[in-house]
Amino acid sequence: EDQVTQSPEALRLQEGESSSLNCSYTVSGLRGLFWYRQDPGKGPEFLFTLYSAGEEKEKERLKATLTKKESFLHITAPKPEDSATYLCAVLGGGGTSYGKLTFGQGTILTVHP
Amino acid sequence: DVKVTQSSRYLVKRTGEKVFLECVQDMDHENMFWYRQDPGLGLRLIYFSYDVKMKEKGDIPEGYSVSREKKERFSLILESASTNQTSMYLCAITGLAGYEQYFGPGTRLTVT
Numbered sequence: 001e002d003q004v005t006q007s008p009e010a011l012r013l014q015e016g017e018s019s020s021l022n023c024s025y026t027v028s029g030l031r032g033l034f035w036y037r038q039d040p041g042k043g044p045e046f047l048f049t050l051y052s053a054g055e056e057k058e059k060e061r062l063k064a065t066l067t068k069k070e071s072f073l074h075i076t077a078p079k080p081e082d083s084a085t086y087l088c089a090v091l092g093g094g095g096t097s098y099g100k101l102t103f104g105q106g107t108i109l110t111v112h113p
Numbered sequence: 114d115v116k117v118t119q120s121s122r123y124l125v126k127r128t129g130e131k132v133f134l135e136c137v138q139d140m141d142h143e144n145m146f147w148y149r150q151d152p153g154l155g156l157r158l159i160y161f162s163y164d165v166k167m168k169e170k171g172d173i174p175e176g177y178s179v180s181r182e183k184k185e186r187f188s189l190i191l192e193s194a195s196t197n198q199t200s201m202y203l204c205a206i207t208g209l210a211g212y213e214q215y216f217g218p219g220t221r222l223t224v225t
Contacts, residue, residue, distance in 0.1 A: 032212050043117075043203050043216030044156075087156070091212045099144050099212040100171070103156040 002027045002092040006104035013078055013111050021073040021086055021107045029093025033071050034101065035064050036087040044087055078111045085109070115140060117217035119204055125223045132191040134220050136204030144207035145187040146214065147171075147179065149200040156203070162187055194224045 003026040013019055025033065032051055036044035048057040050066040057064045061082060063074040073086055085108050089101040120135035136145065146161040148171075158171030160179040168179050176198060180188045191198055201221050205214040 034213055036216075041201075041219070041221070043205075043219045046208075046213050046215055049211055049213050089214075099207040099214070100146075100158065100161065101212070101214060105153075105155045 002090055002102040004088055004090055004102050004104035006086075006088050006107050008107060009105070010108040011110070013075075013109070015079055015111055015113050016077045018074070018076045018078070020075070021109070023071040023073070023088030023104055024069060025071070025088075025090045027090045027092040027102075030090060031093050032091040033066055034089045034091070035062075035071070035073055036089065038085045038087060038106070040085075075109070078109075080111045080113050083109055083111045115142075115206065115208065115215040117204055117206055117215055119202075119217040119220050121220050122218060123221050123223075125225065126191075126194050127225055128195060130191075130194050130224075132194050132222065132224075134189040134191075134202055134204075134222070136187045136189070136217055138185050138206050140206075140209070141184065142206040142209060143184070145181065146205040146207075147177075147187070147189045148203045148205065149173070149198075150203055150219075151200050159189065196224050198222065199224045 005024045007022045035047040038044040048064045053068045061076050065072050085106045087106045088104040116139040118137045147159045148156045150156050157173050162168045162181040178190045203219045204217040
């Protein structure tokens, strides 16, 4: 069974204070690791897909990296508008998954001005 | 841009009522999903569909059914709503290029 664990559960930063969110996973044959941003009361917004160890993706102040056991979402010089819950999900290779993702619990990021 | 719409943002229903939640996509995506999201429990998959009239149970299908008569529309049905079905319901579709999922805005359902 695929498993995803995100840490920390919550993270408070000052504006401009860079940090990283962690996503540890256990999966049988990784076919993709996905990062999402979710604002309160809204649906998750897709950010990145990573497919293999060593891969990196960037978008504005966010950079996602992948190893064989975990992924990091690095936030450089965050702004208050980066405050949100960040979700990680994996797609394993076992069986006929039809794209069924396994999600982590999320990290609630708060950036103070 | 991928567009997923859900029939209501907020819904209040009484215990025992039959409830229909509708999800509509504007492109030719095959895979559609229904999740519920609760504090501390994260996103949990209820049902998904990989083609018209095809469906599979997710992790928590009890108390729910689904219908997919047309490719663009996927409905979630609560046969007899109960208070423990009060939740945020999210519909998602799989992208055409890969397995990333795109979510609708969500329906906040309250059952009283």
